[in-house]
Each structure stands twice: as structure tokens, then as C-alpha cells.
Amino acid sequence: MIADSIWVIDEITTRPGQGKAFLDAYMTQYVPGATARGMTLTHRMVEPAMWLDDAPNRILLIWAMPNVDATWGPNIWRAAMAMCCIGGRLRHRPSSSLDDDPLLPTPMCWKALPMFSALFIPTFAPARRAEAMDVIATATAGLPNLLGSMFAPTLPNVYNGGDAIWRATFADAAACDAALSSDAWKPAATLLADKAIVTQLDHATFAGGMSGERTQAPGLYRIALFCANVRPDAERLQSFAEDTAALAAYVRTIGRWQLSTTRDADGLRPWTHVWEQEYSNLDGLNGAYMRHPAHWARAERWFDPEYPEHLVDPLLVHTFCAIETHVLHG
Incomplete structure (x- = not known):
């Protein structure tokens, strides 16, 4: 290589037992795009020189580019720096073809929605499920102040995800409170409080938080409830929110999304965050x-007790259902 060559080093410590899977994904999903952009993979090294089943592997990959111009390229005005997330490490590097690389973020406009929402995730006694669904659906149809609602059974393989997801949106907190205190909602409120019918109930109310969207047809709505209860100071909570919301820029299968903090919540935990996609x-x-x-x-560092950033209780809700129309407002 000539004297003004530019070297880029990726040093990755994988999760235990995931070394080979990571390197295979890196070589098939990332390397072709990087090579097309003028980068040359010159060295790769695995330590130790065997794949470990119960411990991490360290992987070192060294890239070369012929000169500074090749590194920054003539299109720096399009994207001065793109962040590439690789195996738990962040590497900053120039790129002029963001749309071609599924590992790179796409530009997204974040906004805060002024609306207010209520959420119920009930688990029903099996013999009472059909009855309960009918009562809640009827009560929802009569709610005042309603801007939008969704009530649907969950799909298989949810985690603490209940039998159904009920979500309703209102102009503000006062409109939400009035609706949930109305005569129309009383049959549903009575049912949801009956332990013989509803064996578990997770509930939250929340104002619209950070949100964004891509042009994409709806088919699945997913919600996660988190309880940030490990040293939750303002700085750590803000960093967690920014890292979580940033996933929408990387994961291009996300259409609409919203990250909110709760006004009040209860259930398996006093939930602090509502993460919807x-x-x-x-x-x-x-x-x-x-x-x-x-x-x-x-995101993982906020959930793993082995990381110094650990913030979120290990118990969470991960649930989803089929949808035909948008749940989240664009």
C-alpha cells in the first residue's frame, strides 16, 4: 500500500457462542457492499483460533482504502458520516451510498405527537375470552372523544403479551380520562377489574413521544413495555430513549414507530416506557x-445486567397483533 493509504479497523467482541454466526453475517451482508464502495478487506483474525460455545470470540477485521479521496469521496455533502453498528461496537466512517447498505441508518424525521393514548393488555380466563372480547369491543364503540382505536387478539409467541391489545387515542389527557370514566366504558372497566375473568392486566396511559414513519403498508403492530428502574437518572433515561428511537433509522422494516414515557402504568411492573412499531x-x-x-x-446494553449502562428491569412485555390499517398516527 502507498504511504497515504487509509486503514479502517473493526474490532468486535461477540456474545458467547455467536462468533461464527456474526462473522458469517458480516461476510455475507456487509462485506459485499463495503467492497463495492472501494474498501478492501486485507486481514481478518479470530481469537482464540476456534469458535467458543460458552465464551466470546474477539474478531479483528482490517480494511484498506487507497487514499483520503477514496475515503471521503466526492459526495461527502450527501452524508458526511454514517454510523455503522457492528457487533456491539460503533464505527464511524464515510459513505456515499447509504440506500444500498442495510446496516447503515436512513435519514428519518423525528417528531412528537400531541395526542394522548391509553393501553390495556389483558389475559383472559380461557372460558371467558370470547365474552370479554365482546364486552370490550362494544364499550369501545361507544367511547366519547375517541380519535382512533385498535382492539385485536395477539398472535402466537408473544412474551407476557396477553390475549389481546387494546389501544385508544385521544386529543389530550383530559379527553382520555373522561372517556375511561364514561358510562359507555363502565362495562369494560368492571370486566377488566374482575380477577375471575382477567387473570393479568398490563395498563398504561401516555402522551405521544418521539415518533417517525416510512411509507409502508401496515400488517403488524408491536408494542414493548419497559420499566427503567436501575439508577434511572435524567441523563441515563435520555440516552436510553435516544438509542431506542435510533433503531428505527437502522431497521428498515419498521414503518411507523413511537417511543413514549408513561403518565401512569401498572401490571407486572410499573412501566416507564412504551415502544411501539x-x-x-x-x-x-x-x-x-x-x-x-x-x-x-x-439497545442491548441497557437491558443486560453485565453492562455498566444497565437500566431496564429484565421483566418486560413484548406483544404484537395483525393489523389492516395504521395504529400509529403519521
């Missing part, structure tokens, strides 16, 4: 979202 299908959630490097690099 829409996808075209379940593969967008179980595949791209759950397996994207950004998910493990940006």
Missing part, C-alpha cells in the same frame, strides 16, 4: 429488527 409482516419484527446489529449494539 408497525411492520408489513412478522418477518420484519422477528428477522430484521431482532437480528439487526444495531439492536445489539445500541
